[in-house]
Amino acid sequence: MNQNNSNIDKQLQDKFSNFTPVPPTFVWEQIDSKLEAKSKRKRGIIVWSVAASLTVAAISGLMLLMNHNSSNTIQVPVAAVHENASVQKTTQPEVIVPQEEEKNQQRFSTDSIWWQCNRACEFIECKGIEIVR
Amino acid sequence: MLTNEEIISGCVKNDRRAQKELYEKFGAKMFGHCLRYSSSNADAQDLLQEGFIKIFDSIHSLRDASTFEGWMTRIFINLALSKYRKTKSGPTMVDIENIDTPDQDVEDEGNIKQLSADQVLDLMKQLPEKYALVLNMYAIDKLSHKEIAQYLNTSESNSKSMLSRARVMLRDLMNNKK
Numbered sequence: 176m177n178q179n180n181s182n183i184d185k186q187l188q189d190k191f192s193n194f195t196p197v198p199p200t201f202v203w204e205q206i207d208s209k210l211e212a213k214s215k216r217k218r219g220i221i222v223w224s225v226a227a228s229l230t231v232a233a234i235s236g237l238m239l240l241m242n243h244n245s246s247n248t249i250q251v252p253v254a255a256v257h258e259n260a261s262v263q264k265t266t267q268p269e270v271i272v273p274q275e276e277e278k279n280q281q282r283f284s285t286d287s288i289w290w291q292c293n294r295a296c297e298f299i300e301c302k303g304i305e306i307v308r
Numbered sequence: 309m310l311t312n313e314e315i316i317s318g319c320v321k322n323d324r325r326a327q328k329e330l331y332e333k334f335g336a337k338m339f340g341h342c343l344r345y346s347s348s349n350a351d352a353q354d355l356l357q358e359g360f361i362k363i364f365d366s367i368h369s370l371r372d373a374s375t376f377e378g379w380m381t382r383i384f385i386n387l388a389l390s391k392y393r394k395t396k397s398g399p400t401m402v403d404i405e406n407i408d409t410p411d412q413d414v415e416d417e418g419n420i421k422q423l424s425a426d427q428v429l430d431l432m433k434q435l436p437e438k439y440a441l442v443l444n445m446y447a448i449d450k451l452s453h454k455e456i457a458q459y460l461n462t463s464e465s466n467s468k469s470m471l472s473r474a475r476v477m478l479r480d481l482m483n484n485k486k
Contacts, residue, residue, distance in 0.1 A: 184446070184448075187420065190421075194343075194425040195336035196336060196343060197335075197339070198336065202335075
């Protein structure tokens with residue numbers, strides 16, 4: 176009986192070892208279109224992630240720049256200004272000559288930072304991302 | 309004509325030419341597996357499509373190119389069985405008491421040889437689905453009863469019973485055809 180069973184199994188195996196029916200052509204067409212859709216989706220994800228990374232990098236860069244500039248700004252207390260103003264009438268004000276480096280840093284005035292921020296916002300808006308100002 | 313290694317490395321890089329070459333080289337053979345494991349031609353076509361998409365998605369995980377064909381066959385069998393499990397919930401049980409253990413001297417062994425693969429396939433399609441699955445897995449794809457039991461969520465003894473039943477029914481069908 177076992178011999179018979181294994182014979183049947185063997186014959187079935189032989190029968191289907193070269194069983195290669197040709198699939199209809201539309202099957203490959205469907206596979207092809209699915210693969211195409213997948214690769215398009217993949218490309219889209221890559222483009223969006225690159226755009227998002229660039230945006231994050233630009234915003235972080237701007238914030239760093241703003242922090243840097245604000246820490247370099249010479250802050251003079253208002254009271255001190257008034258005192259100086261009253262003294263100015265009688266005594267010669269001490270002329271503080273800023274160092275060359277400080278001069279360069281002062282070029283980044285508040286106005287120029289706002290201008291840069293606006294430029295960045297315009298750039299981001301060009302890419303279709305809405306910014307609430 | 310690309311070699312298997314070239315086809316595999318092309319497919320890993322999502323090269324459409326290599327993917328088409330792979331399909332052209334193995335599509336017919338895999339369609340044969342799909343037909344054996346599906347209840348209809350349309351189901352087999354769906355299975356073929358799904359199987360190739362899965363192959364292209366996971367080909368980067370293939371380590372040994374020499375096992376390529378076996379690896380693909382396993383993907384198709386796994387897909388077919390997961391489809392089967394989705395449609396049939398619950399463990400597969402066969403009452404062992406009702407299993408015929410025929411002592412008939414089977415002189416119709418030669419029948420399979422006389423029939424074409426399509427004809428044998430038609431006969432196998434007349435078997436209950438789970439019997440056909442076990443016969444396919446054990447007799448043709450050489451899976452063990454342990455593996456079959458895991459795939460079908462049943463016991464090894466049930467797998468053996470179903471195989472025995474499937475053989476008897478197939479013999480009967482062949483005799484009737486004669």
